[in-house]
Amino acid sequence: MTAHPVTWRAGARLRRLATIALLAMAAAAVTGHGDLLLLAAPALAALAMTGRRGAPAKLALKATVAVSRCYEGEDIELTVSLDSPRVLDEITFSFDPAVTVAVVCGTTTQVTVGGTSAEARWALRPAAWGRRTPGLVRVRCRYGSVWQANLKMQVGTVEIFPHPPPARARLVPPDLLRRIGEHQARTPGQGIEFAGIRDYVVGDRLRDVNWAVSSRRRRLHVNQRAADRAADLVVMLDAFSEVGPPGDSTLDVAVRGAAALTTAYLRAGDRVGAVALGGMLRWLAPDTGDRHFYRIAEMVFDVRQDSVVTPDLDRIPRTALPPAALVVLFSPLLDERAIGAVTDLRERGFSLIVVDVLRHEPPASQRSDFSGLALRLWRLDRGALRARLADLAVPVVVWDTGDDLGVALAPLRRLPIQAGRP
Amino acid sequence: MKAATAAVGVIMLAIPALTTPRPLLALAGVGVLLVLGSVTSRLGRLPWIGTAAAVTAAVVAVIGHPGAVLLAAEGLIILGYVILLDWPRPAERALAWRWLRLQAPAGLAGLIATGAVLASLAVSAPASPWIVLTGLACAVAAYLVAIPREPPRQR
Numbered sequence: 212m213t214a215h216p217v218t219w220r221a222g223a224r225l226r227r228l229a230t231i232a233l234l235a236m237a238a239a240a241v242t243g244h245g246d247l248l249l250l251a252a253p254a255l256a257a258l259a260m261t262g263r264r265g266a267p268a269k270l271a272l273k274a275t276v277a278v279s280r281c282y283e284g285e286d287i288e289l290t291v292s293l294d295s296p297r298v299l300d301e302i303t304f305s306f307d308p309a310v311t312v313a314v315v316c317g318t319t320t321q322v323t324v325g326g327t328s329a330e331a332r333w334a335l336r337p338a339a340w341g342r343r344t345p346g347l348v349r350v351r352c353r354y355g356s357v358w359q360a361n362l363k364m365q366v367g368t369v370e371i372f373p374h375p376p377p378a379r380a381r382l383v384p385p386d387l388l389r390r391i392g393e394h395q396a397r398t399p400g401q402g403i404e405f406a407g408i409r410d411y412v413v414g415d416r417l418r419d420v421n422w423a424v425s426s427r428r429r430r431l432h433v434n435q436r437a438a439d440r441a442a443d444l445v446v447m448l449d450a451f452s453e454v455g456p457p458g459d460s461t462l463d464v465a466v467r468g469a470a471a472l473t474t475a476y477l478r479a480g481d482r483v484g485a486v487a488l489g490g491m492l493r494w495l496a497p498d499t500g501d502r503h504f505y506r507i508a509e510m511v512f513d514v515r516q517d518s519v520v521t522p523d524l525d526r527i528p529r530t531a532l533p534p535a536a537l538v539v540l541f542s543p544l545l546d547e548r549a550i551g552a553v554t555d556l557r558e559r560g561f562s563l564i565v566v567d568v569l570r571h572e573p574p575a576s577q578r579s580d581f582s583g584l585a586l587r588l589w590r591l592d593r594g595a596l597r598a599r600l601a602d603l604a605v606p607v608v609v610w611d612t613g614d615d616l617g618v619a620l621a622p623l624r625r626l627p628i629q630a631g632r633p
Numbered sequence: 634m635k636a637a638t639a640a641v642g643v644i645m646l647a648i649p650a651l652t653t654p655r656p657l658l659a660l661a662g663v664g665v666l667l668v669l670g671s672v673t674s675r676l677g678r679l680p681w682i683g684t685a686a687a688v689t690a691a692v693v694a695v696i697g698h699p700g701a702v703l704l705a706a707e708g709l710i711i712l713g714y715v716i717l718l719d720w721p722r723p724a725e726r727a728l729a730w731r732w733l734r735l736q737a738p739a740g741l742a743g744l745i746a747t748g749a750v751l752a753s754l755a756v757s758a759p760a761s762p763w764i765v766l767t768g769l770a771c772a773v774a775a776y777l778v779a780i781p782r783e784p785p786r787q788r
Contacts, residue, residue: 223680227715229776230684231691235708236772238695240765245754248768249704250691252750253712253743258775260742300735301721322721324728325735356719356739 214269217352217360225261225357228254261357267297274348274366283340283374283467286315289366291348292330300324301353304331308346311339311458339458340373340466342512372508373463378471378616380479381624383442384537384562392441393479400438407435443484443497443533444476446507449542449549450489450514455571464568464610465541466511471616472539473504483507484531487514488552492523494531537562543569544596544607557603564623565600565607566616634729635672638717642668642686645710648703649694657696664689671718683718687711701754705747712743 235251238244270293277288291304302323308314316334323329335345350362383394395404408421411431419433446469453462473483477499484497485507495503495510532538538561542549557563573589575582597607610619643665650661667686670676677683694707716736720729 224719227684233772233776234691236768240769246701249750250708252746253708256742256746257739260739324732
């Protein structure tokens with residue numbers, strides 16, 4: 212609990228009483244009517260009752276958030292408490308939530324009358340990921356009815372992890388790792404998926420013998436199974452541009468999409484890495500396990516920075532961007548530097564998918580006749596950009612709704628993902 | 634509590650309006666509007682609205698000059714209105730009695746002071762400009778005490 216020095220100032224009541232007393236006294240003096248003092252007497256007496264003597268010089272104020280980490284949409288409890296060495300007439304707590312935080316329970320302003328301590332509670336629901344402060348707490352204290360002190364305190368930061376929409380680890384790069392996983396490789400192995408039938412060779416297990424085929428062909432045949440392999444996924448975030456309302460901006464959507472794929476692939480035992488384009492180039496080498504999700508999320512917290520620097524992808528070490536990895540870029544495709552990075556990666560032979568996260572078209576002005584035309588030209592330009600990427604064998608998936616990311620990525624399951632230089 | 638404040642405010646303007654000349658009744662009407670404004674959520678946030686309503690009532694009382702007993706009642710009602718204006722708006726109704734108890738000393742002091750002034754007015758004393766001057770000086774002193782001061786800046 213922090214002790215805050217306070218300055219007691221005259222409140223509105225003190226000014227009102229003083230004004231009325233002065234007015235009545237002046238009127239009595241000017242008109243010579245002594246009975247007009249009756250108007251001033253109660254106000255003067257009430258003023259005489261007020262004294263700043265004994266007002267506490269310091270007040271202990273504490274704002275506590277129940278958790279330091281949560282997911283978007285989860286409720287968190289904020290408790291603010293104030294302790295005073297003397298009895299205060301009134302303690303009023305007000306909470307100004309941040310733009311992306313909603314107050315779920317508790318009125319914005321809470322009042323306690325008479326006492327040495329007071330407490331206010333709010334249930335908050337953050338709507339956007341990031342390392343953020345939920346808001347600002349203002350406290351107004353009254354002492355002796357007319358003296359007033361104001362305090363304010365920024366609530367400590369809370370790490371809000373992106374809430375991943377549902378997705379499944381269905382897309383895999385053409386070359387899988389030599390590690391056991393959940394994806395069926397093209398090569399035969401010890402998996403469970405049926406891959407074909409071949410002649411029996413010495414060393415094959417008897418339980419793999421396909422007796423139906425063997426009896427028809429009068430020669431032993433065995434079933435072949437596809438190898439179960441793990442994959443490497445690298446999620447790439449384009450933080451060069453951010454458009455849209457807070458909480459639903461392109462970067463917010465991109466991070467949620469990346470979180471969805473990260474969760475899905477980590478759950479399937481794959482390795483997932485992350486690269487953030489924009490501001491300072493950041494990367495995290497692929498790794499497995501649930502803990503890696505939190506490492507990626509914490510790296511992503513710092514991506515909101517303006518930058519004019521073009522990323523040099525050569526700086527990313529090979530371990531962070533393995534050649535056989537499937538790279539999924541979440542981008543609104545608005546910044547040429549991000550498009551340049553896509554071209555660069557594709558020319559270096561990476562299997563690449565671009566997820567277009569732009570949900571809001573530029574607003575057309577009703578005043579200008581040419582705004583409609585400009586919007587159509589903008590759409591054509593976007594189409595041309597997608598065609599340019601398609602020529603490089605980079606599929607572009609539009610994810611412009613908040614639905615399942617798997618649904619948006621489903622068409623790609625039928626198409627082979629290109630690897631190698633175009 | 635808003636209704637109580639508004640009612641006290643309207644009474645505060647009605648008492649002196651009884652003896653006010655008809656052309657100046659419009660001033661009381663303005664006062665009533667200010668009273669109603671001071672209890673609404675939006676205008677009530679402006680502290681000068683309540684002050685203006687109380688000042689209007691005092692001005693109407695000075696002009697109307699309705700006699701000592703009514704002036705005494707008017708002074709107490711103005712005090713009551715000013716106290717009620719300070720009611721913390723979002724507070725629960727259950728806190729009302731507790732809050733009113735905390736305001737009781739101010740009201741009691743006002744009552745005693747009014748009684749004292751009424752008693753002194755009942756005593757016939759020769760008119761003296763010194764008494765008036767002393768009263769004026771007291772009012773100025775009270776006002777000077779009340780005005781807010783910037784705290785000394787720490788170096």
